[in-house]
Each structure stands twice: as structure tokens, then as C-alpha cells.
Amino acid sequence: MKILIIDDCEINVKVLENILSKSFQCEPVSYLNPLKAMDWCTNEDPDLVFVDYMMPDMNGLEFIEAFRKLPGKNETPIVMITADDDKKVRYKALEMGASDFLNKPIDKSELIARTRNMLSIRQSQKQLVNRADWLDAEVRRVTKDIIEKEREAIFRLSRAAEYRSPETGVHVMRVALYSKELAKKINLPSEDQELIFVASSMHDIGKVGTPDNILYKSEKLDQYEYALMKLHTLTGYEIMQNSTSRIMQMAADIAIGHHEKYDGTGYPKGLSGDKIPLAARICAIADVFDALTSERAYKKAWTTEQAIEELDRQSGKHFDPFLVQNFKTILPQISQIQAKYSNQKMSEMD
Structure with a gap:
């Protein structure tokens, strides 16, 4: 699974990459620049996003808001990392579409636990989508079969009328x-x-x-x-x-x-x-x-x-x-x- 990490501090990025790559079968994708990360997201679908709050060019709230507007990104779990305990910031993040939070300095055990929960949610989402796609295909198949049988019955009735x-x-x-x-x-x-x-x-x-x-x-x-x-x-x-x-x-x-x-x-x-x-x-x-x-x-x-x-x-x-x-x-x-x-x-x- 792909985990996207966005933080303007390279040390923080390396710490997250190290812990996540060792603890999960995942592919960390990291960016120091949130604008470049957003460009990547236009063509890729991460399974989990970690985004720092305080960044130049685009802060965490702005990134979350822009990310949620991208097609197919409305359900992807997003964890915002912040040293700010201001509840207004957290409320705003939730309004923008954040799924969870991590406080700095990052606690390894908490990071692993929250990541496991978020990836479990993501896996369930994918299973639901796959199930919905399967059901849609099955409904189409059955509907087509019904239409074919209906069509055959009509032509047989027409032949009888002949x-x-x-x-x-x-x-x-x-x-x-x-x-x-x-x-x-x-x-x-x-x-x-x-x-x-x-x-x-x-x-x-x-x-x-x-x-x-x-x-x-x-x-x-x-x-x-x-x-x-x-x-x-x-x-x-x-x-x-x-x-x-x-x-x-x-x-x-x-x-x-x-x-x-x-x-x-x-x-x-x-x-x-x-x-x-x-x-x-x-x-x-x-x-x-x-x-x-x-x-x-x-x-x-x-x-x-x-x-x-x-x-x-x-x-x-x-x-x-x-x-x-x-x-x-x-x-x-x-x-x-x-x-x-x-x-x-x-x-x-x-």
C-alpha cells in the first residue's frame, strides 16, 4: 500500500519513512514541498496520507482541502501531524477532511497504532468498492440475461401471431x-x-x-x-x-x-x-x-x-x-x- 508523507523537515520525513517501512508492507512516498506532493496526487492514489500542519507555500489545512477536491480522494485517510494543541486548528482540520491527528514529537508506538487503524479502514473501503463493482457487474449480467429471455419470448409470441x-x-x-x-x-x-x-x-x-x-x-x-x-x-x-x-x-x-x-x-x-x-x-x-x-x-x-x-x-x-x-x-x-x-x-x- 502507498503511504504519502508531506513535511518540510527532512529529518521528520526520514523518521516516518524508517518506522513505516519497517512496520508495514508499504511503499512510502515522501515530499518536502506540499505543492509537488499535490501534483503527484493528481495522478496517483495513496492509501494513507501524513501531512504536517506548519509548512511554507501550503499549510496542512490547505493541503487537505485541496486534496479532498481531487477526484476519488474523498475517502482516503489523512493524518495531520502538528505540535499545535489549538482545538480550533483541529476542528478546522476535521472540517477540511482530516481523519486523525499525531502530536509532535511523534511517539513510535502511537504512530504504528494509528497507521494500522487507518490502513485497516482503507482496506475495508477498497473491499467495499470491489464488492460494489462486483454487484454492479452481476446486476448488469442478470439484467442482460433477463432482457435476452424477454426478447426471445416476444419473438416467439410474434411468431405465434404469424x-x-x-x-x-x-x-x-x-x-x-x-x-x-x-x-x-x-x-x-x-x-x-x-x-x-x-x-x-x-x-x-x-x-x-x-x-x-x-x-x-x-x-x-x-x-x-x-x-x-x-x-x-x-x-x-x-x-x-x-x-x-x-x-x-x-x-x-x-x-x-x-x-x-x-x-x-x-x-x-x-x-x-x-x-x-x-x-x-x-x-x-x-x-x-x-x-x-x-x-x-x-x-x-x-x-x-x-x-x-x-x-x-x-x-x-x-x-x-x-x-x-x-x-x-x-x-x-x-x-x-x-x-x-x-x-x-x-x-x-x-
Whole structure:
């Protein structure tokens, strides 16, 4: 352990070095000039500090005050050495952050006893810090494990919902990946990008409650049937609402908000502009783009150019204009996702 000694009297320094080096497994570091000692402290962490009170340039009180202001030095034990019995000096030293005192002339037995106590305190402090670091790392590990399990459960639930949907299974994956790329493009934090990726896969989970005769109908839905179809947004929200999980909270926002329109003409609440959750606005673009560029039983796939033209036409109406403009800049990434997760390739893998 490192013991720092600051005293302008070289004889006092030598006495302290001799006693401490023989009595403890330590590395005494000594300075006659307190200013040089302070410079050393800016880059080093002593385990115990002995500082004289009466010194030129900077006295013991000033040194203690400056030392305590250095990062990570608020818990280091400091013993002030003084021949002054003035209680006001000692009270001031305690206010500045002194841990203990030694009177001059120094008594060897007292020095050893006080040093042993201070080093024991320092060792306990280090053990507490190490324990706290270990606990922090363990909490992070367990939290990561929980998030991974939660993420797996969500994707499995999404896959289950796919069996109730006429869309292909890879639609959910593409929408999730498109949403993540768009979130990245607008510089959302990496944690939020990952949340959107997972949560957007649940955008149509409410279709588990949609009747088959409506879900699989190839003709245009009548007014009543369309009203029932729109309920999937509320069903999805009800499935995931009131969760303490950030993923589920965002998934609930996306489920209820991905059919809202920027101009307020969407459903189920008729929200407009920024009142629509950002994650839902992102997912809406990803969902529509993938629907347009995918083949369905009732339509052929649109080209990317045609789909982008439609996004432009609906910019400010259906979609957030800012997000539309940013989506158009990530088309190379979108094309890569389409190639990797095409319906044909996925069917060949089955």
C-alpha cells in the first residue's frame, strides 16, 4: 500500500519513512514541498496520507482541502501531524477532511497504532468498492440475461401471431429491421434502437383476436368487418399495457399507434403529429413500405421506386415527413434486408 508523507523537515520525513517501512508492507512516498506532493496526487492514489500542519507555500489545512477536491480522494485517510494543541486548528482540520491527528514529537508506538487503524479502514473501503463493482457487474449480467429471455419470448409470441395472419412470417422480421435502421438513422440511442427492433415485431399481435372470416377474407371488407379489423390495435395494446418492461411499454405504444396518421385521420384515437409515439410513427413507415413491396394473394409486389413515391405522396398526411426523408436515405440498408429476408429465400429454408 502507498503511504504519502508531506513535511518540510527532512529529518521528520526520514523518521516516518524508517518506522513505516519497517512496520508495514508499504511503499512510502515522501515530499518536502506540499505543492509537488499535490501534483503527484493528481495522478496517483495513496492509501494513507501524513501531512504536517506548519509548512511554507501550503499549510496542512490547505493541503487537505485541496486534496479532498481531487477526484476519488474523498475517502482516503489523512493524518495531520502538528505540535499545535489549538482545538480550533483541529476542528478546522476535521472540517477540511482530516481523519486523525499525531502530536509532535511523534511517539513510535502511537504512530504504528494509528497507521494500522487507518490502513485497516482503507482496506475495508477498497473491499467495499470491489464488492460494489462486483454487484454492479452481476446486476448488469442478470439484467442482460433477463432482457435476452424477454426478447426471445416476444419473438416467439410474434411468431405465434404469424400463424393467425395472412402475411408471411418474414414480414415481422423485415418490419423490425427496417424500424431499427430508421431509428439508427435519426440518431436514437442504441438502447432505444434495440427496443424498437424488438417491440415493432409485436405491431400486429392484436390480430390474434380478429375473427378468421375477416382476417382471411380476400375481398374488400365491408364497413362492419373493417371496424372489427381495426380493433386489433386496441387488442394488442390491452395485451401489453401496464407492464413494467420498457420493451412491452413500447410494444403497447406501437400496437395502438401504428395505424394512426400524421394528419389525425388514422385510428383508433385519431392522434396527429408528435402526439403519436415516435416508435409507432417509425413502425408505420416500415410496415406500409414492406406491405407495398411484398406480394400478397390479392396484389403483386410494388417496386421500391413505386413504394417510395407512395411514401412521398403520403408524407405529412399518413407519415411523419421527417421520418420519410430519413427513410429514403437508408434504402441501401433496406435493400440488403429485403435480399436477406425475402419470402422466397425463407420458404426455401423451411
